[in-house]
Amino acid sequence: MARSNSMQLKMLTTVAAWSIGLMIFFPILWTILTSFKTEAQAIASPPLFLNFDWTLENYQVVQERSNYMRFLWNSVFIAGGSTLLGVLIAVPAAWSMAFVPSKRTKDILLWMLSTKMLPAVGVLYPLYLIFIELGVLDTRLGLIVVLMLINLPIIVWMLYTYFKEIPGEILEAARMDGATLKSEIFYVLMPMAVPGIASTILLNVILAWNEAFWTLNLTAAKAAPLTAFIASYSSPEGLFYAKLSAASTMAIAPILILGWFSQKQLVRGLTFGAVK
Amino acid sequence: MGRIVLDQVNKSFDGVEVIPPLDLTIEDGEFTVFVGPSGCGKSTLLRLIAGLEDVTGGQIHIDGKDSTQLAPAKRKLAMVFQSYALYPHMSVRNNIAFPLKMAKLGRDKINSKVMAAAEVLNLTDYLERRPGLLSGGQRQRVAIGRAIVREPKAFLFDEPLSNLDAALRVEMRLEIGELHKRLATTMVYVTHDQVEAMTMADRIVVLKAGNIEQVGSPLELYSKPKNVFVAGFIGSPSMNLLEGPEAVKLGAKTIGIRPEHLSISDQEGVWSGIIGVSEHLGSDTFFHVKCDAFPEPITVRASGEVSLHYGEKVFLTPNHAHLHLFSDDGLRIA
Numbered sequence: 001m002a003r004s005n006s007m008q009l010k011m012l013t014t015v016a017a018w019s020i021g022l023m024i025f026f027p028i029l030w031t032i033l034t035s036f037k038t039e040a041q042a043i044a045s046p047p048l049f050l051n052f053d054w055t056l057e058n059y060q061v062v063q064e065r066s067n068y069m070r071f072l073w074n075s076v077f078i079a080g081g082s083t084l085l086g087v088l089i090a091v092p093a094a095w096s097m098a099f100v101p102s103k104r105t106k107d108i109l110l111w112m113l114s115t116k117m118l119p120a121v122g123v124l125y126p127l128y129l130i131f132i133e134l135g136v137l138d139t140r141l142g143l144i145v146v147l148m149l150i151n152l153p154i155i156v157w158m159l160y161t162y163f164k165e166i167p168g169e170i171l172e173a174a175r176m177d178g179a180t181l182k183s184e185i186f187y188v189l190m191p192m193a194v195p196g197i198a199s200t201i202l203l204n205v206i207l208a209w210n211e212a213f214w215t216l217n218l219t220a221a222k223a224a225p226l227t228a229f230i231a232s233y234s235s236p237e238g239l240f241y242a243k244l245s246a247a248s249t250m251a252i253a254p255i256l257i258l259g260w261f262s263q264k265q266l267v268r269g270l271t272f273g274a275v276k
Numbered sequence: 277m278g279r280i281v282l283d284q285v286n287k288s289f290d291g292v293e294v295i296p297p298l299d300l301t302i303e304d305g306e307f308t309v310f311v312g313p314s315g316c317g318k319s320t321l322l323r324l325i326a327g328l329e330d331v332t333g334g335q336i337h338i339d340g341k342d343s344t345q346l347a348p349a350k351r352k353l354a355m356v357f358q359s360y361a362l363y364p365h366m367s368v369r370n371n372i373a374f375p376l377k378m379a380k381l382g383r384d385k386i387n388s389k390v391m392a393a394a395e396v397l398n399l400t401d402y403l404e405r406r407p408g409l410l411s412g413g414q415r416q417r418v419a420i421g422r423a424i425v426r427e428p429k430a431f432l433f434d435e436p437l438s439n440l441d442a443a444l445r446v447e448m449r450l451e452i453g454e455l456h457k458r459l460a461t462t463m464v465y466v467t468h469d470q471v472e473a474m475t476m477a478d479r480i481v482v483l484k485a486g487n488i489e490q491v492g493s494p495l496e497l498y499s500k501p502k503n504v505f506v507a508g509f510i511g512s513p514s515m516n517l518l519e520g521p522e523a524v525k526l527g528a529k530t531i532g533i534r535p536e537h538l539s540i541s542d543q544e545g546v547w548s549g550i551i552g553v554s555e556h557l558g559s560d561t562f563f564h565v566k567c568d569a570f571p572e573p574i575t576v577r578a579s580g581e582v583s584l585h586y587g588e589k590v591f592l593t594p595n596h597a598h599l600h601l602f603s604d605d606g607l608r609i610a
Binding site for chain 2: 167169170172173174175176177178179180183187188191192194
């Protein structure tokens, strides 16, 4: 009796999980499908699912009209640069919080996280002015710094959680063995935290890649990443759903592929320490 | 050379004093054991010497040099941890070589030193393995190897054998003893196991609540414990500490008598009692006897196999030459 019950429960949860998964994935699937439709088919009612004339025309138009590679390169540069810079700053910060905590460490961690609750638009105006003042508006450097600052709390939190799992005695052993702080972090701490650092980097590349608010507001042409590339297909020429979908698909494809291949690492990293 | 002098060293955590100011000199080449119940501050004291904790007050001199503010790496001491604390991502070879790499020695020199240490510790066949693939005893040997290649002024051991099973513990105890004889380097060893302390130490420091209760050779502590705490802590099974009118008769608050200094007989003796549980070890038999004169049961050791049974009436006679007398404040009178 108990056995058949648990079987039923298993089936039920499996069906539920797949349904939720499909629901989440559906908009992406729809975007990809629409990108292969003609503009007329894209807005057909009732909507066409698979029974339409597949075409690559939208991709051709998008390719001709804008320089995809330039946007892609900006995205890679900004997402990669902000993550790398963030990790460089966060490793020592997380080290000190994990291994030489003070009475205020927990408060600082919470305060850092609380900055994520700040509505971004609240600081847009001052930040915009600062960017003009410093001459970094519409530059990759400016965006790298802003995205790094925005994601820094998450990077520090994640690294802190991983570092906490590393026995302090091993670092003390390194200290006794004559390691300087730098050697301790580079030769002992970081190699032991590789899985954690890798997941942190992955998640932050994804977050930075998908970030739209700041990238749209602080760039114009030169430093515009793929988010701006998508946006450029949305409004001015009316609603060309098929072309917008083609642009979106091109923009999300790299990060989708990266996420697909690293999903195991990501899940492992995100649940690290939760299950022992 | 490795003479360590603690001068009024004390330590507080968040205003709570865990080690009141204490003085202690560890002579060069000596095997000193810090022993005491858990929470007595013995590990903290070791970590203060190592430099892994900062002293709250006082000074630490290593070889005549004030090392109180020196970083752990600069004190030229090596430490072996209870958890081994090996680098899990490095091979045994790299684990042992790590301190030498940090000291920026040449590759050839590092190799020869690692090989020499591996030979001494029977690790030659395991050099390319990761620590995760080694047994507990082998891991502890790697940790010791990592310590000896540095040729430190002193070795600090923090309960290095508590994670090993009983048989291995005895084996490693002998190995560490052997190592000390061969290297003749100062060793400071922390344990809560008084058997380890008795068997390995040149000198034992008994600690309780951060205070040094007594310092002396194992036999000194055994035969002339300064107070009731040391008397009860050193020796296994522990000394019988008895109170009551019998003690007052001898002019003491507490009298102490070790199990081997009592004779047991079913015919005659000073104190009469009834046999409770007995433990037969083959070489010895321990009887727990409930005497009329004392509230607590008394442990008696009889050599060899003695057939006395549960509930039998017996008589105990203490050997007066080995009777310890303690005053009201727990200090030794005689």
